[in-house]
Amino acid sequence: MIRNRKxxxxxxxxxxxxxxxxxxxxxxxxxxxxxxxxQPDKILFDxxxxxxxxxxxxxxxxxxxxxxxxxxxxxYLAKAKLAVADSWFREGGAHGLAQAEAEYKDFELFYPTMPxxxxxxxxxxxxxxxxxxxxxxDPNNALRAEQECRQLITQYPNSKxxxxxxxxxxxxxxVLAEAxxxxxxxxxxxxxxxxxxxxxxxxxxxxxxxSRADLxxxxxxxxxxxxxxxxxxxxxxxxAKIVRDYPLSPLAEQAKRKLQSLELPVPEADPKxxxxxxxxxxxxxxxxxxxxxxxxxxxxxxxxxxxxxxEPTMENPKxxxxxxxxxxxxxxxxxxxxxxxxxxxAALDKxxxxxxxxxASSTPSNGAKETRAAxxxxxxxxxxxxxxxxxxxxxxxxxxxxKKKKNDKKNTTSTTQPDK
Numbered sequence: 001m002i003r004n005r006k007x008x009x010x011x012x013x014x015x016x017x018x019x020x021x022x023x024x025x026x027x028x029x030x031x032x033x034x035x036x037x038x039q040p041d042k043i044l045f046d047x048x049x050x051x052x053x054x055x056x057x058x059x060x061x062x063x064x065x066x067x068x069x070x071x072x073x074x075x076y077l078a079k080a081k082l083a084v085a086d087s088w089f090r091e092g093g094a095h096g097l098a099q100a101e102a103e104y105k106d107f108e109l110f111y112p113t114m115p116x117x118x119x120x121x122x123x124x125x126x127x128x129x130x131x132x133x134x135x136x137x138d139p140n141n142a143l144r145a146e147q148e149c150r151q152l153i154t155q156y157p158n159s160k161x162x163x164x165x166x167x168x169x170x171x172x173x174x175v176l177a178e179a180x181x182x183x184x185x186x187x188x189x190x191x192x193x194x195x196x197x198x199x200x201x202x203x204x205x206x207x208x209x210x211s212r213a214d215l216x217x218x219x220x221x222x223x224x225x226x227x228x229x230x231x232x233x234x235x236x237x238x239x240a241k242i243v244r245d246y247p248l249s250p251l252a253e254q255a256k257r258k259l260q261s262l263e264l265p266v267p268e269a270d271p272k273x274x275x276x277x278x279x280x281x282x283x284x285x286x287x288x289x290x291x292x293x294x295x296x297x298x299x300x301x302x303x304x305x306x307x308x309x310x311e312p313t314m315e316n317p318k319x320x321x322x323x324x325x326x327x328x329x330x331x332x333x334x335x336x337x338x339x340x341x342x343x344x345x346a347a348l349d350k351x352x353x354x355x356x357x358x359x360a361s362s363t364p365s366n367g368a369k370e371t372r373a374a375x376x377x378x379x380x381x382x383x384x385x386x387x388x389x390x391x392x393x394x395x396x397x398x399x400x401x402x403k404k405k406k407n408d409k410k411n412t413t414s415t416t417q418p419d420k
Contacts, residue, residue, distance in 0.1 A: 118159035
C-alpha cells in the first residue's frame with residue numbers, strides 16, 4: 001500500500017512537471033481590469049483577456065475588434081486596443097512582431113497622454129531588442145532598438161520603464177561598439193593604420209561605456225605610433241585616456257610607462273571612472289558553462305559584459321575624417337552657408353537680389369580677354385572686305401520689298417491686258 005502511494009506521488013509529480021514544461025501553464029495578462037461588472041463591453045474584454053492568457057490569440061482579436069467596433073464610447077476602448085497589440089506580441093514570429101509594432105504605434109498616436117503610451121514605446125524597443133543579432137551580422141535591428149529606446153527616454157522621462165530602457169540601451173550599444181571594434185581590429189592587423197585609428201577614435205567617442213574601450217584605445221595608440229613621429233601627440237592622447245578614464249584596466253600601467261617613455265605627462269585617474277568600473281566589476285554575472293559552450297550555435301549576442309551604470313550615448317554617430325587626410329585651409333571670404341527666416345517684409349525692396357550680380361567665376365580672366373581681343377582683331381579684315389548691310393536692308397525689310405515688287409508687277413499685268 002505504501003509502495004503504491006509512493007508510485008502515485010511520483011507519477012503525479014511527473015505529470016505536473018510535464019504539464020509545466022509543455023507550456024500548458026497559464027500566463028496571466030499584465031494589465032488586467034479588476035472591476036467586476038456585468039456590462040457587455042466588460043464581458044467581451046474579460047473573455048478576450050482569458051483567450052490571450054490561454055494562447056487563443058486569433059479568437060481574442062476577433063472579440064476585441066467586436067468590442068471596439070460596437071462600443072466606440074466604452075471605457076475599455078483604449079485597453080482593448082492595447083490588448084490587440086499585446087496579442088500580436090505574445091504570438092511572436094516575424095509577422096506577429098511587425099503587427100505588434102504597428103498596433104503599438106497606433107496606440108501612441110491615439111492615446112499619447114495615457115500611462116500605457118510609455119509601455120507601448122518600451123515594447124517597441126523590446127521588439128527590436130529581441131530581434132537583435134550578433135555584432136558580425138545585420139545591425140538593422142540593433143540600430144532600430146537604439147532609436148526606439150532613445151525615444152522612450154526622451155519622450156517619457158518620468159516613466160517607470162526608463163531605467164529598464166537605459167540598461168537595454170547600454171546592451172544595444174555594447175553590440176554596436178563590438179561591431180566597430182571588429183572592423184578597427186581588422187584594419188589594425190592588416191596594416192591600414194589610418195583607417196584603424198579612425199575607427200577606434202570614433203568608437204571610444206561614441207560608446208565610452210564599451211567593455212573593451214581600453215583595448216581599442218591601446219590599439220589606436222599603436223596605430224598612431226606606426227604612422228610616424230608626426231602623430232606622437234595623438235598617440236599620447238589615446239594612452240592618457242586609458243589612464244584617466246579606464247584606471248582599473250590591466251592596460252593602465254602599460255599606458256603609464258609608455259607615456260613616460262614618450263616624455264608626455266601622465267594624468268590622474270578620474271574618480272567617477274573608478275567608481276563606475278568598480279560597480280560594473282562587482283555586478284558582472286558570467287554566463288553559465290552551457291551557455292558559453294553553445295553560444296556559437298545561436299544568433300543572439302552576448303551582452304553579459306555590458307555596463308551596468310553610466311549614461312548611455314543619446315546622439316547618433318558623426319562621420320569623422322582620418323588624421324592622415326590633410327585639412328584644407330578655408331578660402332578667404334568664404335563662410336558657412338546658413339538659412340534663417342526673413343522677418344522684414346520689405347527685405348526684397350531694400351536688399352539687392354543676388355541673381356542680378358553675376359558670380360565671380362563667370363567673369364572672364366585676363367587670358368580670356370586677350371584671346372577675345374585677338375579673335376576680334378583677326379576678324380577685322382574680313383569684316384572690312386564684306387561690309388555689313390545698312391540697318392534698313394535687314395532681312396525682314398528685304399523680304400517686304402520683294403513682296404511689294406511682286407504685288408506691283410501683278411497689278412501692272414492686270415492693267416495692261418486688253419478688253420475682250
